[in-house]
Amino acid sequence: MLREGLRAAALPGVLPMLLLAGCGGGGDGGGGETPAPPALTAKAVAGKALFFDTSLSASGRQSCGTCHVPSRAFTADPATDHGLPVPLGGRNMDLPGFRNAPSLMYAFLTPGFFLDQGTPTGGFFRDGRASSLAVQAQQPFVTEFEMANQDAAEVLSRLQASTASLQAFVTAFGESVLSDPTATLAAMGEAIAAYETEDPGFAPFSSKYDYWLQGQAQLTSQELAGLALFNNPGKGNCTACHPSQRQGYSDHALFTDFTYDNIGVPRNWNIAANFAHPVSPISGVPLDYVPGQSNVPAAAEYAYYDMGLCGPFAPPANDPNPRRSFQTTTTLCGVFKVPTLRNIALTAPYFHNGEFPSLHKVLQWYVTRDINNNTGNNPTPVPAGPGGNPYFPVGTAYVNADGTPDLLQYNDLPVDYDANVNIGEIPYTPPSFAGGQAPTLTAAEIDQVVAFLCTLTDGFDPKNPAAYNVPAQCQAGAP
């Protein structure tokens, strides 16, 4: 009775085999009593306390959990960030960051950065600049526009004053470590990494998709069609970078291969750093921390670009195993690490710069990116309508700060690096595409893919499917 339901509706030919499997007893398959999760180690207990301890920030209002909200799959909540695509931080909580906070779910399964036959793979942060989860977890404590401690000593002093986490920290690491601020910060990173690794809430594999694999849930025809489009190399081809097949990093499919790609996401003008003279949208203070970039060509349209692997952010100085710098490897400028799609419906906005607010918009952009979106890429844009871009009227995807069309191709990348953008794989349909420039997914098919992506949301209860926390954008009729 365990796997009988699996795909039976869509695949009647499989049913007899499944029945036989059920008769044979099979395994529990997750249908029995869920065993109690193992107790967290002392380090992980300390890490959990640290993770949610706002007293460790200079503002006293920010913890890891502020930008990595559990109910949002450990991503930021734009509602608390004044609708911005990047979190706010700093001593006065008025300093915007540079990137959309990534989900921490399943993050501990990320491999350390390595070159897989020359292909950048793994690492932590969206640019892989931290070699481990523990190194990554230390950085926000001493980042000016995040928790804004001046240095490790200030972090230590706040920890010693913390009623929320000091005791747990000392229990895990002893008191002697407190004599060394650097060692204390390293231990805090270690503790937070232990929490993110041990706590089953970070990797429950409890989505409707997972239960469907177990035969305890049925995907609707819409969702199943979406998965097929997701896998179809001629349609969505999503699985090429977000594999629905396990890859060796876990026994489960993680929907990321941890590689890097440059997909030419439009510049997001809701990120203050993208302006010539960036100021806080909250307080108006100048953002002096926006880094200069030596690898932005002089002829570039803007002075600042977030180019992922090649900068502007360097590997942390306190990383014992620092990733090599790719600042001069300009062919990698603009590549970002492929994120997992598990819980993707909970983690809007999307992409490293939070450019798109919904999965529908993401897919609509993917399949029409190269169709009359900008004159640089398509010198003879086709008007919206049949044969044109049904989702983005000409000149609306790539725009200047004032909303007028940006005539440059892929405007969040120096034009000299346009060749780095991936135009060779479906779902992109550049003008040279032999299949023509029609989007590889129709509007109805986009609906199906989104329906499938929504099944990757954890927290499905096969005994009570109606209680599934379906994200708003997964509701019928969502834009």
Next chain:
Amino acid sequence: MKVRAMKRTKHSTSAAILLLTAALGAGGAAQAAGDEDARLNALQKQLEQLQATLQQLADENKALREHEKEVDRKLAALGAPAGGAAAPALAQAAPAPNAAALPGSSALPNSPALPTASALPPGSAMPADTSTPGGNPLGTFSNGLRLWGYGEVYYTLPTSARQESQFDLARAVFGIGYKFDDRTEFNSEYEVEHAVASADDVGEFEVEQFYVDRRLNDAVTVRAGLFLMPFGLLNEHHEPTNFYGVQRNFVETLIIPSTWREGGFNLHGDTAAGFSWNVGLTTGFDLSKWDFAPEFPPYRNALDLEDSDTAPLQASHQELALANARHLSQYLALGYYGVPGLTLGAAISTGDAVPVPAPPNAPIPGNQRVTLWEAHARWMPSRWDLSALYARGTISNAGLANASNPGSPNPIPASFYGYYFQGAYELWSHGDYKLNPFVRWERYNMGASYDGTTGPVIPVGEVPLSAAPGDYGLWPANHDRVWTLGANFYIGPHLVLKTDYQWFQENVNFKRFDLGLGVAF
């Protein structure tokens, strides 16, 4: 030839021993006085020793005669060397006329080796050859050591995609064998594919065979190690002089995954009536790394198709490279060569595979069983060489895995098959030149049926063939019907020049013109 030469040596030795015996006897009669009793006793012991030696030699001679008959019978079954109408493989199966002149052969009279079947050219194209590596006409003998080799160079021109023409040293193979005694020998083959094998190159270096044979008695030999599976006409005899066409046929590449080898052991032998048998226990297939989601077509032309390792059993064979041995396969191969010029054979292998991947909280009940069987026939009347082969494979219990991957362009097939008919004719010969035109029609289907899916989801129209911008083409079908017309031109038994043209019914753009050079020694 080599067998007979060695036998003469043994006969000569026997005669010498008889003469010595007579001389010793005469000497004993002349000693009549003194310590006569002691001498008589000594002589009696010598006589007893000589009698034992003679008996041993007589037994060996008997075994040799029987073996010689067996060898002659096998050779006759393959068409006999005389007549000049033999197929390419036959030319090699025949005792090579220049064998005696091979370097090292003069060392044989002093060698303890007996002219057993293993003294035949390694890999003689005997049906279900049970003693030697595939297809080599001759080896170099030196105190039991044997060396051989083969290789082939291709020029391939896809006539619909001339930019993809290739010139390739497809394989260079060298073999090393050693005969420890008359019942025990070792054989191995090492192959470099595509000329350069390194981390940055496309080539591979492989151990293709590595096994020992031990003859238990005249009827049974046991083999252990990494060995070629006795399936079809080509797998064990895949040297370029042994098959028609520049490349190997598709059925014995995509369905029977030539060069198919497994690790394990077998028992094999022949009967006086011309039957051969071979039964073994080997490593099996590995479905754990099955790629349900190739982003790009795994092959873009016919040459790619054969090299891409995407056919069901090509993708899952283990080649004894840290092979998972949780499950073993069994096989049985039978052959008949009792009628001169006729070869019949069939084989079946079955066993559970390393299972397809499944999440730990959603295991797939049961295992996937992989079964492959084939039947073949070859008939060589006069100058003709006619052959046919059918092969079919099944993979069970893949429905759940396929159902978990809807939209996959590469689900696991429940069944796959292929068959071909081939006719060749020795049109012309002069000296050691021979010209053998041939025609072959074959059909293969790498996904005849599926469980858990209606089949591969193949993108319609042109799609990217690689991540390189602008590299577009059609996603090829996994089944086809192929005509091949060509000729092998032999320069002696060791060199062959080949040419052919192939037409494909489904993947019409695969049609190609080929030139090849093959060598085997």
